[in-house]
Amino acid sequence: MRDYYEILQVSREASPEEIKRAYRKMALQCHPDRNPGNKEAEEIFREAAEAYEVLSNPDKRRIYDRFGREGLERSGYHGVTRPEDIFRAFGGIFDELWDFPFGRRRRTEEEERGEDLVVSLNLTLEEAAQGKDVVLEVPRTRICPTCSGSGAKPGTGWITCPVCSGRGSISRGNSLFRLTVTCSACGGQGQYLESPCADCRGEGEVPVAVPLSVKIPPGVGSGSQLFVAGEGQPSRRGGPPGNLYVRMVVESHPLFEREGDDLLCTIPIGMTQAALGARITVPTLWGDDHLAIPPGTQHGAIFKLPGRGMPILNGIGHGNQIVRIRVVIPRKLSALQKRLLNEFERVSGKGKRPSRGFFQRLSDRFCRRRKM
Ligand SMILES: [Zn+2]
Ligand SMILES: [Zn+2]
Known part of the structure; x- marks a missing residue:
């Protein structure tokens, strides 16, 4: 295990600013995006990240200065081991450091989380009223079994882009004026597939319908959404899965x-x-x-x-x-019905029908309105 000061190439008396500057320089040189597939650069990057994490923290630095790495370990610090830890460890400092000329990379929790999915569910009014246990087919994706997610046809691989040497961008111009543009040969990826996998067309993942039991509570209406945590798309970067929203569509009913x-x-x-x-x-x-x-x-x-x-x-x-x-x-009356209704009309008398006064009032009102 190398000494943290040695890794960052600074003296033991270095100020926080000097340490930050040294780390930034180091990280720029060894960043995995700049050195795809280079294990040595990756290890230096990891070491530098750990050294910076300790030396930029006054408490950790004090423990390290007095008791070394052993002292840190006894205080509960176990260093930076996984690449995700490197990205997670720094938070705000990382954003500030990561102003690369070849593109900014920010990994936030939101970015690492799988995508949310929305599934529509049609219900009759009776089903909406009674609630229902349904088995949904959730249209997720999963890693392509043919290429194990690489997107490459088995036996083939990724080729580092010869145009940009894997950087994804090309610089043009002279020492006074430089312009960095996205490499058009690889679309900025720095590499491309030698031959794409036939089953996933190079995507590395294939669609799959995952059955999922859901309980629809009674009383839902059109537009109601049921939230199912963690049943969305799985994360591609080891983060938490997305969520699922079940959107109800309640069909119209002939009676109600x-x-x-x-x-x-x-x-x-x-x-x-x-x-x-x-x-x-x-x-x-x-x-x-x-x-x-x-x-x-x-x-x-x-x-x-x-x-x-x-x-x-x-x-x-x-x-x-x-x-x-x-x-x-009734639209049609039998002879008997007609006779009875006539009889009804006769015995009802004038008082039961709208009186003359009623028509008079109606006509008065109509004339008044017309004069206005
Ligand atoms: Zn595939
Ligand atoms: Zn390229």
Whole structure:
């Protein structure tokens, strides 16, 4: 294990600024993006990251100065071993350091997390009302088994781009004026596939439908979203998986119209039922119910069946069912019906029909409005 000061090539009295400068220089030279596949550069980069992590922290530096690496280990520090740790260890300092001429790389938690997925789920109104256990097919991707995720046809590999020597960018110009542009030969990747894998077309991953059991709670509506943590796309960089959102689409129903937690329906009744009153059967999502229609019910009258609507999502109880009455006038009458209705008309007398006064008021109002 080399001495941290030696790794960064600074004296034991170096100031924090000197240490930072030395590390920046070192990191620029050995960054893995600049030295793809170079194990030695990678190791120097890792060592430098560890040395900087210790020497830039006054507490750790004090322990190291007095007791060496052994002292650090006894205090619970185990160094930087995995490349992810190098990127994670520094946080803000890292962002500041990483202003590379060949592109900035920032690894945030958000970037490492797998993608979120949205799946639509169609439900009938009955299913939305009762809730449902469904098995969804989640369209995830997985590592291509043919190429093990490399994207390369088996037996072939990645070629370092000869145009940019793997840098991904090309510098043009002289010592006074330099312009860095993305390498067009490799699209800035620094390398390209010798021959892409036929099964994944070089993507390294293939689509796969993963079955997933989901419990839909009663009361969901169109546009409701169910959040399933961690069931999205897996991370490509060892981070946590994305989340899954199940978006509900509730189909329209031939009988019921939904308004919040209430269900609206229109029930036709005969004109004699409306006039005489009746006990009618009303369909609900929860089975047939009965409704007493009082005598003299008008067309368009509204009745409420309490608690016969949709269940309240994540709550207690139900909305109501609202019944709108449609009075049906018969289109055809038998001779007997016609006679009876004529009889009805005769015995009803003038008082039951709209009076002359009513028409007079209507006509007055109409004329007033026209004069205005
Ligand atoms: Zn493949
Ligand atoms: Zn290139």
